Amino acid sequence: MKREIERRRNLPAFSLDLAELDLLWQRLLKLFDGDGYLHSEITINLNRSESLSFNSVEEIKDYKLVASSASDFTLSISKGGKSIRLMTSLSFFNRAVVLARGEDEAWCAGGIEVVVSFLQNHKCWYRMLALMPFGVLLVIMTNLPTVLGIYKDGNKISTFMFVAWILILVVFGILAVFRNKFFPSGRLIFTREENVVKRYSAEITLAIAVFAAVVAALSWLMPMK
Known part of the structure; x- marks a missing residue:
């Protein structure tokens, strides 16, 4: 028998530059200890016809992005039966959300708390x-x-x-x-406008x-x- 738990939390509107994104990324990576294949991906949708995928924040820094920022992106890390995803949205509801999956409820709650606590200092003034x-x-x-x-x-x-x-x-x-x-x-800032x-x-x-x-x-x- 395989047990899977899913927990999610809506997030307030937030803004991160690449240095702040890297700090959050490193904190999330620490949640996935032990042996096994680690899959990590940062997907940035620049428009409806163009999206970019990176395996780390360093790859984003090395890539010469024309856009100064992006508002549609997903952070995804998974290993074994555990995964964490942070997704922004350009849909009607305009919500950012963090989603954690795993066999342990405490691990899911802890993963979500890492994201929520980090974004407390990066909330946008217009979040309401x-x-x-x-x-x-x-x-x-x-x-x-x-x-x-x-x-x-x-x-x-x-x-x-x-x-x-x-x-x-x-x-x-x-x-x-x-x-x-x-x-x-959510807003990911590459260069200051x-x-x-x-x-x-x-x-x-x-x-x-x-x-x-x-x-x-x-x-x-x-x-x-």
């Missing part, structure tokens, strides 16, 4: 925004004027209010479509969203014309 349902918020904001009865009895909204409302719809629409790009569940706009795209997008919300709130407090 990465899980926010911007698509649902877009639907709510689209129907908000009707729900609040703003158009009731032939009322007309001011140009200021209309522009603010449209601005919020545009921002939420962009965030709903490109949430994984602005707020990825020189393009300031690209480097701070999440902060800029959030600032625009906050500005639009403030403008809308002020416009709704003003008398309608």
